[in-house]
Amino acid sequence: MKVAIFSACQKHPEIGVMQELTMPFKLNAYGQRLLLWLVLSALGAVLLARSELRQLREAFETDARISHRLLSQRAVQHEAVLATLALLQPTAQPGVADTAEQRLSSVYPQILSVQRRDPGSIWPNTSLVDAENASRQTQHAALANLDFTDQLGRYQLVLAAQPSSFSLLIDMSASVPWSDWSMPVQSSPVRVTLEQAGKVFVVQPGRVTPSGWRFEFRKNLASLSQPFELVAVRQVGWLELPWGVMAVWTLLMAALMAGWSAWQRQRNARRRAEELLRVGQVERLNTLGELAAGMAHELNQPLTAILANTQAAKRLLQDDPDELPAALQAMHQAVVQARRAADVLARLRRAVEQPNAAQPSQVVDLAQAVRNALDLLAPEGKRRGVTVSVQVVQPVQVLAERVALEQIVHNLLTNALQALDLVPMSERHLSLHIEVVSGRGVLRVADTGPGIAPETLPHVFEPFFTTREGGLGLGLSLCETLATGMDGQLIAQANAPRGAVFTLTLPMAPGP
Numbered sequence: 001m002k003v004a005i006f007s008a009c010q011k012h013p014e015i016g017v018m019q020e021l022t023m024p025f026k027l028n029a030y031g032q033r034l035l036l037w038l039v040l041s042a043l044g045a046v047l048l049a050r051s052e053l054r055q056l057r058e059a060f061e062t063d064a065r066i067s068h069r070l071l072s073q074r075a076v077q078h079e080a081v082l083a084t085l086a087l088l089q090p091t092a093q094p095g096v097a098d099t100a101e102q103r104l105s106s107v108y109p110q111i112l113s114v115q116r117r118d119p120g121s122i123w124p125n126t127s128l129v130d131a132e133n134a135s136r137q138t139q140h141a142a143l144a145n146l147d148f149t150d151q152l153g154r155y156q157l158v159l160a161a162q163p164s165s166f167s168l169l170i171d172m173s174a175s176v177p178w179s180d181w182s183m184p185v186q187s188s189p190v191r192v193t194l195e196q197a198g199k200v201f202v203v204q205p206g207r208v209t210p211s212g213w214r215f216e217f218r219k220n221l222a223s224l225s226q227p228f229e230l231v232a233v234r235q236v237g238w239l240e241l242p243w244g245v246m247a248v249w250t251l252l253m254a255a256l257m258a259g260w261s262a263w264q265r266q267r268n269a270r271r272r273a274e275e276l277l278r279v280g281q282v283e284r285l286n287t288l289g290e291l292a293a294g295m296a297h298e299l300n301q302p303l304t305a306i307l308a309n310t311q312a313a314k315r316l317l318q319d320d321p322d323e324l325p326a327a328l329q330a331m332h333q334a335v336v337q338a339r340r341a342a343d344v345l346a347r348l349r350r351a352v353e354q355p356n357a358a359q360p361s362q363v364v365d366l367a368q369a370v371r372n373a374l375d376l377l378a379p380e381g382k383r384r385g386v387t388v389s390v391q392v393v394q395p396v397q398v399l400a401e402r403v404a405l406e407q408i409v410h411n412l413l414t415n416a417l418q419a420l421d422l423v424p425m426s427e428r429h430l431s432l433h434i435e436v437v438s439g440r441g442v443l444r445v446a447d448t449g450p451g452i453a454p455e456t457l458p459h460v461f462e463p464f465f466t467t468r469e470g471g472l473g474l475g476l477s478l479c480e481t482l483a484t485g486m487d488g489q490l491i492a493q494a495n496a497p498r499g500a501v502f503t504l505t506l507p508m509a510p511g512p
Contacts, residue, residue, distance in 0.1 A: 075223035086161030141225035419449030
């Protein structure tokens, strides 16, 4: 069962011809280079973005830890002030408003006021009473009257002591050591808050975007009495990625790919030139052999006639004794020379009759041989503006001599390109069809050239027969000889509605 898979015609990047490949889709050289450039550019951009994000995260975490340390130090400082008051128990002087503890705000601006409860007195509200009771149970200061309304950020810290208990009214905003703060408060993108029991005090507003990468830091202050959770959030937007560096990387990859492509083109051109030189050398040798074989064939009959005539003359002279001995000797020399020439031509013909007999047959991919020949003739196809289509119905492995097969395909394509020179450029089409017919590999090369006249068609494979001015008439003869030597066949037919079709049939390689 034959399976034909057709892909869209695509412009060949190097030879400028159209190729229709009836094989699974495969990127051409330009598409492969473009895909590689995209992959390298994307990979580099991702790595650069990840590196930038890692640096931003490290800077964010450093600033967040510094903020946590500074605020923890202030919280511990508040506890130390309360502990000092409880230990010293400063005596309030009746009638004097400026007691010792009230002067603390001049030393610690964040402490707005100090309250004390002496024996026999009561706190002005129940919240302070509850805080004192909690302080007695826990043996450390307790939090009371937490107020985050209107972002005032105030709370009281109560410590139960004997004989008097003390309370500090603390301003949270003033508690932040701005002189040691590591971030610019108004322009920093990091949002810093203190949270407690669902209440939030904004220390630093920051800048939080709806999309991007989110960094978050959460940690309680190092104070049992003031269990505020410091929350730092950093939202990295798309505009913060290193687009400039990524653009430079993309341009660098484009420059490298361009240089690599130029090197590839030079290497392919050099390889094509070397392959053309090799094929040309083999072709010249085979053409020389074909020429010698033709000469031997053409000269064999005249030499045979000369030999017969001189032998007859010799017999006549021998029958007539009156003839001069010199004539008999001359005829004898002519016979000797004619036989010598015939022997030389016979040896030459035997030596060149099968120029590839020493080369063993091997398994050859017929489609690959066609692609090799098309690659070699790419500049010619581009220069002539020929549209080429290749249809591979199924993979074909033939048993042939590789160089001989490539030479046959090369000669058929060269003849087709030369024939297409005789028609307008818009009508120059060359199609190649590869399939298996009756258990043999078949290659059809069809062109839309002027074609072959019906009376000329039977003679196209004869040596020295040509319709092209300046041609030797040995190319197609050589191709037929090579095909026959590989147990194959080469035939020529007319191509409808115009042009010529050459069909090469070769034996299939044995299966596994």
